[in-house]
Amino acid sequence: MSIDVDRRFAVVHAALTDELDRQTARLRELTEMSADTGDPGESHNQEALIAATRRSVEQVSGALRRIAEGAYGRCEGCAGAIPAERLEVLPHARFCVPCQQKQVG
Template sequence: MSTHTQPGQQNRIDELRSTLTSDFDRHTARLTELTADTGDPAEAYTRDALVAETRHSLEQITGALRRIAEGRYGICERCAAPIPQERLEVLPHARFCVSCQQKQH
């Protein structure tokens, strides 16, 4: 899904952008709730973990939206090969193809 989209791909990209934007809004609201100080020190550890997880999700969503805007969505950042549609359906924020992702670890 690069800048040269085929018919039907643009609809998929538009739907994905809408879904990612909704996810971004939902995670932002969650982060706002999580960072509100409840004054309960027993909840601090759990809350900190949830805040870190939510921030990570926001970073992934933001990155995917940026790649869409730049016309780089669906292209592996390491080898520049197309990321399979099946992978993007499961992980819409995927930055790497499966082969390159395995090399990252």
């Protein structure tokens, strides 16, 4: 790997690690304050926030795992390279855009 690629992965790894720390703290905070308020709407919102935060933690953890395994930036659908622009916007992306569209389509 070139020095630029190594440096880019180090920057991505650091950013993802920071994001994982933030999301893990948020999840801990949300689950600690999830006491039943008696308001079904509030309870539903709280559950939705917890579920979304858990998904975020899983996505970021997966990206960190792919970096460690040397698979980061490779599409899990076609094994092609995920464009750098996509990874800049969505650093935990597992699929290139065409394969992602197949996943949701």
